[in-house]
Amino acid sequence: MRTLRIRTFTMLGLFFILSLPWIFFVAAHFLQTNTLSLGENQAQDQQLQQQVTETIHLIETGVDKWMDPNWQNRLQTHLRKANIDAVLLDASNQEIYRSFSGRKSSLSSTEPLSIREDGQVLGRVVLYMPNSKAVSMIAAFAGLLLAFFIVGVEIRRYILKPLDRMSMAARQIAAGDWDVQLPPSRITEIAEVGDGFKVMVEGLQKSYQKQAELEEERRFVIAAVAHDLRTPLFALRGYLDGIEQGIAQSPEKLAKYVAVCKEKSVQLDRLVEDLFTFTKIEYLEAELHKSAIDLKLVLQKAIDSLSPQARQKHISVILNHSADDFTMMGDSHLLERAISNLLDNAVRHTPSHGEILVGCYKDEDKVIFTIRDTGPGFTSKELGRVFEPLYRGEGSRNRATGGAGLGLTISQRIIRRHGGELIVGNHSDGGALLSGWIPSVDSLPG
Structure with a gap:
């Protein structure tokens, strides 16, 4: 399985986060501009221009009625049909009327148009028309959210989950459970850590097994030597008891008893010396x-x-x-x-x-x-x-x-x-x- 360095993975994630919103923005703009044919777009532009002209004409001819609620209602109805919003300002730029509330972000405004009469400014008009870029911006924001979600899922899959599994495996090993399985990772560094973790587990298993074998051998040696020590000890004690109780009455019999005791003591000395040397070589690792x-x-x-x-x-x-x-x-x-x-x-x-x-x-x-x-x-x-x-x-x-x-x-x-x-x-x-x-x-x- 091919793997990626974590630096490469990070750069790819950053590139994905930056590029996906742009792709969504371009795609939304392309779809919006190509939804209608060229002739239909031109017809829409002409219709919008005509509605803007009619709106400006309505506002200019009714400049003395800007404060009239009835006239404002009539203007509101016209603006709704034309899908246009407007703000009327007096000569001192104080707002007189607005046709919308809270949706400026989806509209594009024109430069303030001054309404003049005999060279005197009577008021100003700001028109807000539908903004074709709003949909593209929304698409770009959606693309950004989607990019963060996808990158987050991949980080969890290839980085966080393997690290969490390693943490669980470490706790398993500490509890004495050697049967641990680590999931593969496409990240090189994590894969290397996983391989090192497996080598560590194998080493610990071998060490534990060797320790168990040494412990078993130690118990076996102690039990066997203890058994071997009993035979000459019992014989030695029996002959010494015979000497003490006066069973060996003749010099010849006494000499025989003493010779047997010496022979058993030599056997005991050999057993103890062998046990000491074996322990020193096998367990103490003497220098x-x-x-x-x-x-x-x-x-x-x-x-x-x-x-x-x-x-x-x-x-x-x-x-x-x-x-x-x-x-x-x-x-x-x-x-x-x-x-x-x-x-x-x-x-x-x-x-x-x-x-x-x-x-x-x-x-x-x-x-x-x-x-x-x-x-x-x-x-x-x-x-x-x-x-x-x-x-x-x-x-x-x-x-x-x-x-x-x-x-x-x-x-x-x-x-x-x-x-x-x-x-x-x-x-x-x-x-x-x-x-x-x-x-x-x-x-x-x-």
């Missing part, structure tokens, strides 16, 4: 403390922190990397946490005497790392949901491993916060394969 770091050192620190768990299961963790420069900008603490989560996942799901291969290499402007284990790998169902918060697959990937289902989610979101990506899959020779990349220093602007 990254970036600095130049070497990804090889981050990988080595993460490997060293997981070495005790790996030794307990006799798992070999091998780091292979090229001689490239792996310098990048990032938060070393968060990146180490992300890599540690990935390695912890690999250690927990790799059987005893297994192997974990960690690789690191550079590809153009990316620093790429891979973590491969010799465990059972991911099922097809798990591959589609492994990054969902609190999701844990079946089989070995369940609560028995002690995880809260947040480790991979946290790692992925930390990597994404650094401008990279994390992908999970299965190696062709078996086992899970996690690969990720982060932009190198060379790819950063400036």
Whole structure:
């Protein structure tokens, strides 16, 4: 739909208001002058001239009777038949007689005619004859009123109604009703405001939907973690009650109870730490403390922190990397946490005497790392949901491993916060394969 600028609309409205009365005036004059034929107009002019001559003659011959009411009545009758009005004035311009009242506007007057006798002015006469322009002026005034009415209707249709509808839509949105429909407008500025209004409504809808999803996810995380915390807490309380009540009487049994309590406390610590990190990354949008770091050192620190768990299961963790420069900008603490989560996942799901291969290499402007284990790998169902918060697959990937289902989610979101990506899959020779990349220093602007 073609639109008009409001300035153009205003100029067109002003032009219409000025031109329509003139069109009506010209049309009325044209119709009036062409209603009768040329011969009929000439005959009317001659008849009017004859009536004017007769009227003047009647007035001149009765100058001594101007004050006589009978003569005035006779003159009034003559003037009505001739469709003429007159005003009689004495020598000092004092009005003696007038034949009409209140309709001068529709008549045209002649110059005062002096009535003389022997060179002395006896009085003056002003004749009022029908004015042919009166009808044209009335038509012009009617055209002006019609122009104002039409322009007012168009202003209401294309300006006032859309603005009023936008005001109503704003109140609807404030009341929580997102289903708003704005009428189209032929005015460019109002159409642009309407388009911007629609974009705003769509943005608000998406924001509201995202907020609702975050709120739902927050409730789900709280409920799930609270459920997960109950299991080690109940076990820990049960074993502590056993120790307190003297059930563990032998040193061996007491040592077993203490070992179980330590194991459950470690699970609790892992759950709380995962929950804190997830909340910090997902909801608090913590600022990254970036600095130049070497990804090889981050990988080595993460490997060293997981070495005790790996030794307990006799798992070999091998780091292979090229001689490239792996310098990048990032938060070393968060990146180490992300890599540690990935390695912890690999250690927990790799059987005893297994192997974990960690690789690191550079590809153009990316620093790429891979973590491969010799465990059972991911099922097809798990591959589609492994990054969902609190999701844990079946089989070995369940609560028995002690995880809260947040480790991979946290790692992925930390990597994404650094401008990279994390992908999970299965190696062709078996086992899970996690690969990720982060932009190198060379790819950063400036």
